[in-house]
Amino acid sequence: MVFKRYVEIGRVALVNYGKEYGRLVVIVDVIDQNRALVDYPDMVRTQLNLKRLSLTDIKIDIKRVPKKKTLIEAIEAADVKNKWENSSWGRKLIVQKRRAALSDFDRFKLMLAKIKRSGIIRQELAKLKKESAA
């Protein structure tokens, strides 16, 4: 089995455990076999255990331990935000967040919309069935 996503400087990862859960971070240095130094424009640079990171496909072009300004420029240049939000993984997370924030009234309206949509689909299906039967 070949590995495609490597822990390397510039790899964008998602934090999957702990206080920073759900955040995107960039690996700026590897400390030892288990730990990496991570950074992102709106957080203080910290060390995280690699077990707390889920690697993504996105990689940016930086040297080891860049200054914050250089990091920000590199992230802008690689357009990490848009790449993430358009990826299927990123889109799934956005949908999950939106679903979790629905209020009771929103859930009710969603139920009505689902019923309406399935009603339309069933009508079309019935039409097609009739045509193919005839």
Added chain:
Amino acid sequence: MAPEMGGARMSRNPDLIRGVGKYSRSKMYHKRGLWAIKAKNGGVFPRHDPRPAVTNPLPAKPPKFYPADDVKKPLVNKRKPKPTKLRSSITPGTVLILLAGRFMGKRVVFLKQLSSGLLLVTGPFKINGVPLRRVNQSYIIATSTKVDVSGVNLEKFDDDYFTKEGGKKIKKGEGEFFEAEKEEKKALPQEKKDGQKLVDSPLIKAIEGVPDLQSYLAARFSLKSGMKPHELVF
């Protein structure tokens, strides 16, 4: 001494720590102006005759009965209970979900908190069959949906609006027992029906302005498969 006119007087001798004042006896003599009182009175402190003893016009009669053991008198309690603290998520017009009782699961509109602490809610009656009703704060979930209640006048509704009619002391004979049962059901007084209409008409107008809100209030809430109450946002 001359009577105090100034109410509660602050001491002129501030505490350095508890038990130790800032000023000495001689300083306080001057601060209090005792030299001026002496001067006004010709070099000595004024002396007043003792107050005349107050005699009771009718001395208390000795009690007829002394209890054998000492009876403990309960401590005096001047506590006045306050109405229950209203959760910050509940404001007039909030849609609440009732969790217990006959209307379990119904979504109702909150009107105001009564002086007893209970919440006054209404269906509105035409929409979901819940009349003007009192409900305890512990048995509701407050949602984030709000209805506009500015058009409703709630001044005349308080706890006495909801008290039961006077006690019935009907002695039923054996034979009449079964017949009397059927006549027991009283019609709802017209006053209650008018009160309901008074509150509901402006509410229903406000509700019809929001799409889907009417069917939302008509439906009951229930937990479906996969819904985790501690993760739901209401």
